[in-house]
Amino acid sequence: MLNLINVTKLYQQKVVLNDMSFNFKQQRYCIVGPNGSGKTTLLMLAAGIEKPDSGAVLYDDVAVYLDEIKKDIGVSSDRIVLPQFLTGKQLLEFHCSQHQCPYPHEYIEKLNFNVQLTTLVSALSLGNLKKISLLLAISHHPSYLLLDEPTTGLDKQSRLWLLDFLSEYSGQLIVTSHEECFVNNSDFHQLNIVELAEK
Ligand SMILES: Nc1ncnc2c1ncn2[C@@H]1O[C@H](COP(=O)(O)OP(=O)(O)OP(=O)(O)O)[C@@H](O)[C@H]1O
Numbered sequence: 001m002l003n004l005i006n007v008t009k010l011y012q013q014k015v016v017l018n019d020m021s022f023n024f025k026q027q028r029y030c031i032v033g034p035n036g037s038g039k040t041t042l043l044m045l046a047a048g049i050e051k052p053d054s055g056a057v058l059y060d061d062v063a064v065y066l067d068e069i070k071k072d073i074g075v076s077s078d079r080i081v082l083p084q085f086l087t088g089k090q091l092l093e094f095h096c097s098q099h100q101c102p103y104p105h106e107y108i109e110k111l112n113f114n115v116q117l118t119t120l121v122s123a124l125s126l127g128n129l130k131k132i133s134l135l136l137a138i139s140h141h142p143s144y145l146l147l148d149e150p151t152t153g154l155d156k157q158s159r160l161w162l163l164d165f166l167s168e169y170s171g172q173l174i175v176t177s178h179e180e181c182f183v184n185n186s187d188f189h190q191l192n193i194v195e196l197a198e199k
Pocket of ligand 1 (some may be wrong): 036038
């Protein structure tokens with residue numbers, strides 16, 4: 001499970017997270033807070049994509065930067081820029097070879113992404129960019145799934161499938177969202193809310 005210990009993160013002298021300690025002991029969390037409060041930043045630190053200025057990011061007492069942890073994390077965020085010169089299919093094939101996992105035919109079908117597979121990432125619509133980002137996060141069935149605003153931009157059918165999928169997900173799930181279904185905990189049992197304050 002994720003554990004943040006005295007984590008501080010600054011961008012150009014501005015403190016975004018200040019000496020934050022939080023042990024994510026439960027299976028499911030939703031991080032909420034006003035725009036700019038640091039939700040995406042927290043997720044980037046949890047994924048080991050960005051480094052804190054001080055403090056530690058651990059999973060079951062192991063630092064997030066170690067390969068054994070990194071390969072067991074799935075992350076989706078609009079802040080992560082995907083290679084523009086590849087198609088979704090090429091990205092997924094590369095991802096699956098790196099993680100030694102099967103090609104995610106079923107998830108592609110459920111997210112209705114088949115016809116977009118041969119489109120370059122640079123030419124994908126925002127909703128379809130979200131889909132390829134989610135496919136990359138879930139394909140290898142990571143123990144830790146970190147999703148930044150996962151439903152934003154998805155069409156109705158894909159959104160419903162994703163919510164269903166996430167409500168059954170067996171690994172640790174940490175999402176950021178402004179969506180009622182997460183925030184009000186209506187569709188998710190035992191979804192714990194972590195609230196970040198306005199900066
Ligand atoms: N690379 C960066 N350089 C400078 N400032 C940054 C950078 N990334 C984030 N910030 C700043 O850090 C603060 C927190 O941003 P973050 O994206 O984590 O907030 P958020 O809670 O996810 O916001 P939102 O709800 O709008 O998505 C904001 O003030 C943002 O402008």
